[in-house]
Amino acid sequence: MCIWSCQTSPCGAAGAVCTSSASQPKSSPLSCRWAERNTFPACTPHSAPPAVGHTNLRPTSAHLGGGTFLGMCCLLTGCSTFEEALEMASKGESTRVDKLVRDIYGGDYERFGLPGWAVASSFGNMMCKEKRDSVSKEDLARATLVTITNNIGSITRMCALNENIERVVFVGNFLRVNTLSMKLLAYALDYWSKGQLKALFLRHEGYFGAVGALLELSNSS
Secondary structure, three states: OEEEEEOOOOOOOOEEEEEOOOOOOOOOOOEEEEOOHHHOOEEEEEOOOOOOOOOOOOOEEOOOOHHHHHHHHHHHHOOOOHHHHHHHHHOOOHHHOOEEHHHHHOOOEHHHOEOOOOEEEOOHHHHOHHHHHHOOHHHHHHHHHHHHHHHHHHHHHHHHHHOOOOEEEEOOHHHOOOHHHHHHHHHHHHHHOOOOOEEEEEOOHHHHHHHHHHHHHHHHO
8 A cells, every 4th residue: 555645636537525424433424425626636545656647746655455454354254355355344343353442541531632432452352362252253354444444544644744635535446345444534534634634535446546557658658
């Protein structure tokens, strides 16, 4: 996974802006609208160069993404496909696996402004044998998805802040039919930035990098 910050439009592609107004990601409704062409400048997380004609890209690597999600799910649950892993995750509960702020402090940690539902330690509850014995494969798949998605969101937010970017375009096959992660990313960026960062998602996200590489090759020749 690479994070790309761009100061020019990556060919004016349309995306969907997903926002949420509920207090917690799991229960919040997901509403999407397609972005206009004046979406950019924006920050684009992806595993390949996203576009054409960029003169101000800021790549930052991260090795946790869709491949990590599927690999971990194969190990933890015995699934064999990305679609199967997502189906299991949709039926699980990550809070049985992750240690939350409220598990440590009994509620919100007001001193540092941390809500009780925030993840304090991914898979932190798995240190206890009793809790390990009580979780399902679906719970493990959901916790894996949340862990990977939170990592992507954290890196994206830091890059966006460093580059003074307010809109983030998420692309790549990790988000293909993966509305769970889109919902989490949209909520997390909006919540932790106090409404300053907005997440956008493309109609054909899996081919965005390939199209950009093709157009770049065409321009160079």
